Amino acid sequence: MGNSFEERLLRRLATLREARALSLEELAAQSGISRATLSRLERGETSPTADMLGKLCAVYGMPMSRLIAEVEQAPVQLIRRAEQAEWQDPATGFVRRMVSPPARGLAAELVEGRLPPGAIIDYPQPPVRGLEQHIWMLSGVLDYTVDGATHRLQAGDCLRFHLYGATRFACPGPEPAHYLITICES
Numbered sequence: 001m002g003n004s005f006e007e008r009l010l011r012r013l014a015t016l017r018e019a020r021a022l023s024l025e026e027l028a029a030q031s032g033i034s035r036a037t038l039s040r041l042e043r044g045e046t047s048p049t050a051d052m053l054g055k056l057c058a059v060y061g062m063p064m065s066r067l068i069a070e071v072e073q074a075p076v077q078l079i080r081r082a083e084q085a086e087w088q089d090p091a092t093g094f095v096r097r098m099v100s101p102p103a104r105g106l107a108a109e110l111v112e113g114r115l116p117p118g119a120i121i122d123y124p125q126p127p128v129r130g131l132e133q134h135i136w137m138l139s140g141v142l143d144y145t146v147d148g149a150t151h152r153l154q155a156g157d158c159l160r161f162h163l164y165g166a167t168r169f170a171c172p173g174p175e176p177a178h179y180l181i182t183i184c185e186s
Helices: 005-019 024-031 035-042 050-060 064-071
Strands: 086-088 095-098 108-115 120-123 131-139 141-146 149-154 158-163 167-170 177-184
Touching: 005 035, 005 050, 005 064, 005 086, 024 035, 024 050, 050 064, 050 120, 064 095, 064 108, 108 167, 131 141, 131 149, 141 158, 141 177
Parallel strands: none
Antiparallel strands: 086 095, 095 108, 108 177, 120 167, 131 158, 131 177, 141 149, 141 167
8 A cells, every 4th residue: 555545544443453453353343334345444445435334433432523533644743734634435426525634632523514416415424422522514414413403404504413313414415514523532
């Protein structure tokens, strides 16, 4: 593997599994992702989807934004747009960009999301229970379900909550849902 963002992400996932002394079988049982898929993922033969990353982060007890921040090369205070890590989910077309400079030990992160029309992403459980989050809509419409309640968010709307259960991001269209999420760890 080289040093692209995705290759560093896949190496970090393998390191997390090894650090917890989990076999592929044990990780498959805990995450609900097949052993074969996990093996292909670690070998770089397949790209991770948002669903997979959500499930793996739940097993490792970390928000996806922290996983991505850990993959960044060097901590800085200022990160220019061209240097911000961006990842695209091959299954849904969802694009996630880490706006905040990568930094360990800080409590909040800002993440930009773009969800194409018709795309749906379900996260069966939070990566860390009780995370405070804010979703601020920039454009489009997002149907966001948290704690069994669906909130239709439109440009300028901001939803603030603590994350304890399953969530769903759905873009009814006709335009992409474009939003910022602030994730705050206690």
